[in-house]
Amino acid sequence: MTTPANTGSALWSAQAHMPSVLGRQLVIARGEGNYVFTTDGQRLFDGTAGLWHANIGHGREEMAEAAAQQMRTLETYHVFGRYLNDRAVELAEKVASLSPIADAKIILNSGGSDSIDVALKLARRYWQLQGRPEKTMILSRDLAYHGLHAYGTSVAGLDFNREGYGTDSLVPDTARFDTHDIEQVRRTVAEIGPHRIAAIIAEPVQGTGGVIPPAPGYLEGLQQIADEHDILLILDEVITGFGRTGHWFAAQRYGIRPHIIAMAKGISSGYSAVGGIIVAPEVWAPFYRTGAPIYRHGTTYSGHATSAALALKNIEIIEREGLLDRVLHLEGVLHAELDALAGDDRIEETRVAGLLGGIQLRPELSAERVTDAMVDEGWIARPLRGNVVQISPPFTTTDDELRGIVAATVSALDVVA
Numbered sequence: 001m002t003t004p005a006n007t008g009s010a011l012w013s014a015q016a017h018m019p020s021v022l023g024r025q026l027v028i029a030r031g032e033g034n035y036v037f038t039t040d041g042q043r044l045f046d047g048t049a050g051l052w053h054a055n056i057g058h059g060r061e062e063m064a065e066a067a068a069q070q071m072r073t074l075e076t077y078h079v080f081g082r083y084l085n086d087r088a089v090e091l092a093e094k095v096a097s098l099s100p101i102a103d104a105k106i107i108l109n110s111g112g113s114d115s116i117d118v119a120l121k122l123a124r125r126y127w128q129l130q131g132r133p134e135k136t137m138i139l140s141r142d143l144a145y146h147g148l149h150a151y152g153t154s155v156a157g158l159d160f161n162r163e164g165y166g167t168d169s170l171v172p173d174t175a176r177f178d179t180h181d182i183e184q185v186r187r188t189v190a191e192i193g194p195h196r197i198a199a200i201i202a203e204p205v206q207g208t209g210g211v212i213p214p215a216p217g218y219l220e221g222l223q224q225i226a227d228e229h230d231i232l233l234i235l236d237e238v239i240t241g242f243g244r245t246g247h248w249f250a251a252q253r254y255g256i257r258p259h260i261i262a263m264a265k266g267i268s269s270g271y272s273a274v275g276g277i278i279v280a281p282e283v284w285a286p287f288y289r290t291g292a293p294i295y296r297h298g299t300t301y302s303g304h305a306t307s308a309a310l311a312l313k314n315i316e317i318i319e320r321e322g323l324l325d326r327v328l329h330l331e332g333v334l335h336a337e338l339d340a341l342a343g344d345d346r347i348e349e350t351r352v353a354g355l356l357g358g359i360q361l362r363p364e365l366s367a368e369r370v371t372d373a374m375v376d377e378g379w380i381a382r383p384l385r386g387n388v389v390q391i392s393p394p395f396t397t398t399d400d401e402l403r404g405i406v407a408a409t410v411s412a413l414d415v416v417a
């Protein structure tokens with residue numbers, strides 16, 4: 001085997017076509033507010049909040065203090081068996097109090113992909129325990145992104161994330177259903193047989209699939225199907241959780257009551273690696289009865305104390321600074337800006353839900369080239385599937401910065417198109 005020349009840094013980038021990115025990598029060294037700075041000193045507006053996670057902005061002193069204080073006291077202690085740590089307990093209580101699910105239990109872990117594995121394993125384990133072992137199928141939406149661990153890869157609705165592993169799905173019994181049309185979903189459920197279906201999983205607003213808000217009635221329809229057929233409804237709120245739609249959870253915005261919510265990213269605004277799931281009483285109660293089996297989840301860093309301290313401080317900042325209301329305000333600004341692009345024939349469609357915006361370009365244009373041109377001018381945006389430019393800055397973004405990044409997209413289109 002020959003080694004290609006110029007293989008760059010020892011760090012193998014995530015989700016990157018390595019031959020294309022080599023020589024054009026941006027190394028970020030510092031963050032401050034809504035901006036990050038490269039090692040070359042370029043200042044970039046973080047128009048995507050990193051990977052939709054930097055919701056309170058970068059470089060907050062108060063967060064650094066919270067981490068240092070917790071580390072001086074107890075860096076962490078695990079939460080296996082009889083052991084807990086006080087920060088993990090406090091975070092679970094806080095998340096349960098914000099949750100749309102009453103009397104919820106919280107499982108904590110290290111990120112979104114972890115949360116999906118834990119949620120989907122739990123769905124299957126739950127039906128086994130209920131004496132319904134035939135209920136193993138996991139259904140997900142076309143264009144869905146649920147992270148890249150084994151379960152997330154298996155339920156991916158972006159087919160390219162499932163390709164190349166020798167089987168269509170790394171875990172057994174998965175299938176996809178339509179992203180927009182609830183009648184199609186009903187037909188898929190009927191074809192598979194509801195008695196075989198353990199869970200339906202969906203992002204309330206699809207992110208990586210191209211910023212796709214739910215069609216009117218769609219999420220309500222999923223809830224109805226789940227309720228009618230004894231199917232668990234799992235909402236993947238890894239992007240939408242902790243404020244991105246102007247509510248703590250999108251379930252609250254859309255009036256949905258799922259059985260399980262997966263979370264990560266915004267729970268700590270990326271200051272620490274935290275994720276987890278929120279579990280409804282009907283799902284956790286069977287595991288809390290005398291004689292119940294163990295649900296075998298857990299990793300060394302489930303409920304990591306310093307991570308939990310940072311999540312708690314992040315939630316405190318969102319509350320104290322009224323950032324949910326700020327998101328609702330910014331949603332209005334973004335809507336107005338994107339609606340004003342309606343006459344631009346280079347743009348096929350624009351979509352907004354909360355502080356999540358997508359500008360879908362005509363197929364002959366390239367969202368990748370547009371976002372490359374934007375970064376040269378100091379604006380980070382991201383190309384998504386479907387030729388979409390993603391705009392999802394921190395909640396602390398000013399109106400002018402938000403208008404600025406939309407204007408920068410149009411300027412980049414002028415250069416590239």
Ligand code: PLP
Nearest residue numbers: 111112113145146147238239264
């Ligand atoms: N679910 C959704 C909806 C996501 O957008 C992501 C990440 O972008 C994940 C799950 C996976 O999260 P993580 O990258 O923290 O593993």
